[in-house]
Amino acid sequence: MFAEPCCADELRQLLICAKRYRIPLSVIGAGSNILAGDKELRRIVARLGGDFKKFSFCGTAMRCGSGLGLNQALLAGQRRGLAGLEFLAGVPGTIGGALVSNAGAWGRSIGDAVEQVRVMGRSGRIKVLHKKDIKFSYRSSGLEKYIILDAVFRLKRTASAQIREKISQYLKQRHAAQDNSRPNAGCVFKNPSGGVSAGRLIDLCGLKGRRIGGAVISLRHANFILNSGGAHARDVLALMRLAKNKVKNKFGITLEPEIKIWL
Ligand code: EPU
Secondary structure (H helix, E strand, O other), X not given: OEEOOOOHHHHHHHHHHHHHOOOOEEEOXXXXXXXXXXXXXXXXXXXXXXXXXXXXXEOOEEXXXXXXEHHHHHHHHHHXXXXXXXXXXXXXXXXXXXXXXXXXXXXXXXXXXXEEEEEEOOOOOEEEEEHHHOOOEOOEOOHHHOEEEEEEEEOEEOOHHHXXXXXXXXXXXXXXXXXXXXXXXXXXXXXXXXXXXXXHHHHHOOOOOOXXXXXXXXXXXXXXEEEOOOOOHHHHHHHHHHHHHHHHHHHOOOOOEOOEEXX
16 A cells, blocks of 8 residues: 655644554655565554655754655755754755664764654654754664654755855765666665674675675675666575675675665
8 A cells, every 4th residue: 555645734634544454554664775575574564755745944943744755855955054963965865764764874874963853653653852862873764663744954054156066066976886777775884883784794705796596796886786777676686695605704894784675
């Protein structure tokens, strides 16, 4: 089942309905960090539209709906001369998805810039969480038990041209290091603690270019699995299992998935 609630009231009705019929509900965001299984999904998939895509400013604060695209948010900030989220340039997701997984790049995460997040509990109750109430850590926030409605970011007045320049630098860096030649979900594994890159570990196992079905480990960045055409989720999962086993045998390190797997 697929639903697109366009305001908090519609979302509440959907949650009540999901609860009554005991069907799990998952929010898809931009779908950019999700591997959906090959079989029918036994859940309601919700995409947040309408009001959830809006943004507004108050002084140097920017309120973004959770369904707003990250890159649209960056662009709106840049036009207004407000800086603070540029490090996320090129990350393909929504504000809500990025907050739940505390998305980040270049040593910073979205949680660093948040002031408060408005959420709805599974029973439909709305709560405002301040930064201090949220347990942001590497690729985690503890917010998955809620549905995020919107968030306020504290930004900094900066010349628009300067922000544009920063965004373009980050995009160049991303383009040089990562592989978007084919559809993919970004890094499939989290980096293990200790500052080592999962991509480097998989690379050192000689797995770049390894293919199963339509899925292939990128030649440019070994933590990226590309859909080279007609890949099934089972192909991606088989490559993930292979990489996990090889890294465990060679380095004694257990890789954990970064992507969300919906089976
Ligand atoms: N490296 C290799 N071989 C590879 C890939 C990387 O040797 O196949 C080396 C690089 O040369 C570099 C080091 O490993 O010396 C780190 O690589 P990179 O700078 O690409 O960073 P990463 O740790 O692999 C992390 C995030 C990315 C984020 C970049 C940039 C995770 C799992 N990944 O990647 O986030 O964009 O830093 O800050 O935290 C994502 O979350 O989906 C994602 C792509």
